[in-house]
Amino acid sequence: xxxxxxxxxxxxxxxxxxxxxxxxxxxxxxxxxxxxxxxxxxxxxxxxxxxxxxxxxxxxxxxxxxxxxxxxxxxxxxxxxxxxxxxxxxxxxxxxxxxxxxxxxxxxxxxxxxxxxxxxxxxxxxxxxxxxxxxxxxxxxxxxxxxxxxxxxxxxxxxxxxxxxxxxxxxxxxxxxxxxxxxxxxxxxxxxxxxxxxxxxxxxxxxxxxxxxxxxxxxxxxxxxxxxxxxxxxxxxxxxxxxxxxxxxxxxxxxxxxxxxxxxxxxxxxxxxxxxxxxxxxxxxxxxxxxxxxxxxxxxxxxxxxxxxxxxxxxxxxxxxxxxxxxxxxxxxxxxxxxxxxxxxxxxxxxxxxxxxxxxxxxxxxxxxxxxxxxxxxxxxxxxxxxxxxxxxxxxxxxxxxxxxxxxxxxxxxxxxxxxxxxxx
Numbered sequence: 090x091x092x093x094x095x096x097x098x099x100x101x102x103x104x105x106x107x108x109x110x111x112x113x114x115x116x117x118x119x120x121x122x123x124x125x126x127x128x129x130x131x132x133x134x135x136x137x138x139x140x141x142x143x144x145x146x147x148x149x150x151x152x153x154x155x156x157x158x159x160x161x162x163x164x165x166x167x168x169x170x171x172x173x174x175x176x177x178x179x180x181x182x183x184x185x186x187x188x189x190x191x192x193x194x195x196x197x198x199x200x201x202x203x204x205x206x207x208x209x210x211x212x213x214x215x216x217x218x219x220x221x222x223x224x225x226x227x228x229x230x231x232x233x234x235x236x237x238x239x240x241x242x243x244x245x246x247x248x249x250x251x252x253x254x255x256x257x258x259x260x261x262x263x264x265x266x267x268x269x270x271x272x273x274x275x276x277x278x279x280x281x282x283x284x285x286x287x288x289x290x291x292x293x294x295x296x297x298x299x300x301x302x303x304x305x306x307x308x309x310x311x312x313x314x315x316x317x318x319x320x321x322x323x324x325x326x327x328x329x330x331x332x333x334x335x336x337x338x339x340x341x342x343x344x345x346x347x348x349x350x351x352x353x354x355x356x357x358x359x360x361x362x363x364x365x366x367x368x369x370x371x372x373x374x375x376x377x378x379x380x381x382x383x384x385x386x387x388x389x390x391x392x393x394x395x396x397x398x399x400x401x402x403x404x405x406x407x408x409x410x411x412x413x414x415x416x417x418x419x420x421x422x423x424x425x426x427x428x429x430x431x432x433x434x435x436x437x438x439x440x441x442x443x444x445x446x447x448x449x450x451x452x453x454x455x456x457x458x459x460x461x462x463x464x465x466x467x468x469x470x471x472x473x474x475x476x477x478x479x480x481x482x483x484x485x486x487x488x489x490x491x492x493x494x495x496x497x498x499x500x501x502x503x504x505x506x507x508x509x510x511x512x513x514x
Contacts, residue, residue, distance in 0.1 A: 125161070129143055211238075297335070319346060
């Protein structure tokens with residue numbers, strides 16, 4: 090049975106790549122103009138959109154026609170903050186001691202497929218063990234199914250900081266992780282850590298500019314890098330053609346990060362006016378991850394859901410993220426769509442659309458943030474984020490028009506990535 094399914098999948102993939110396909114679409118979201126267009130036909134040739142024609146066009150040959158006349162069609166969604174290697178479970182912290190890399194890889198493969206089928210054809214992975222790099226490569230080679238991945242490989246932190254992989258371990262297991270493991274304590278070590286991430290195959294650099302909610306450490310908001318360390322990280326990353334993202338909850342840490350050229354601030358919970366002003370000035374983006382904040386705040390109320398040191402942080406910080414998003418949006422801070430999937434179950438990424446809309450952003454702008462804006466941040470604005478001739482054929486569809494019912498985005502019915510159909514209900 091498994092062999093038959095594999096042969097069928099390979100046949101469908103070959104069929105999609107070798108044929109021209111016509112998609113007859115009831116509504117098409119124009120991400121540049123942030124509005125819906127009426128009926129259109131998308132002509133897909135190989136992995137690209139060859140033509141976008143008004144009305145319902147039929148092929149002159151025997152090219153297949155996909156009927157999406159009752160559906161609303163969008164560019165494939167882009168999530169700028171996921172952790173593809175795993176997700177929340179009560180034994181999450183125990184897995185650091187029980188999982189081997191192959192265990193993580195199999196779990197990540199299943200997560201990748203789930204993410205793709207939810208309509209997210211591209212993701213930015215914000216830190217793991219290195220399996221994320223191998224998974225990216227396997228997906229790119231067509232070995233397994235999943236979204237296009239841009240990954241930070243292993244996040245960079247400081248000793249005892251949010252990305253120190255040995256936080257909470259007993260003393261004889263802590264060791265002294267350094268730049269190779271993504272832990273630094275000087276500008277020189279910062280350079281080495283960035284170069285190691287580059288060597289390991291990272292597409293982005295991620296740092297933990299402040300304490301975090303889910304790390305086994307008391308403080309969730311203190312600044313954790315010096316100005317010199319931050320400057321060294323950003324300069325080295327820039328030299329290697331990489332941008333820098335910063336996990337940050339406390340304002341001082343995120344202000345230092347933005348001052349030194351960090352491009353995206355992840356979470357930004359306790360952001361103040363001075364930092365919002367600076368982000369506008371430097372065109373740094375907030376990735377609010379409201380979904381994660383809501384999830385951890387709720388889970389923390391359940392006995393045994395998290396280690397005791399995490400519970401007060403989850404309750405205090407998690408519940409504030411949606412309010413932070415609203416404040417930043419009203420202030421004019423650039424916004425990018427990102428969820429922190431992995432903190433909550435993968436495949437539920439589209440809930441972020443709903444939460445961002447609840448936070449005051451019109452659905453049309455939320456959709457832009459998950460398509461046009463994120464494609465630009467990834468330097469793929471000429472390939473992704475639009476339904477346009479010459480762009481990669483990443484296309485998703487929903488039953489209803491999301492501008493009229495944002496909740497429809499949580500039930501994607503059609504997924505095409507690189508011209509290959511992965512879902513068609």
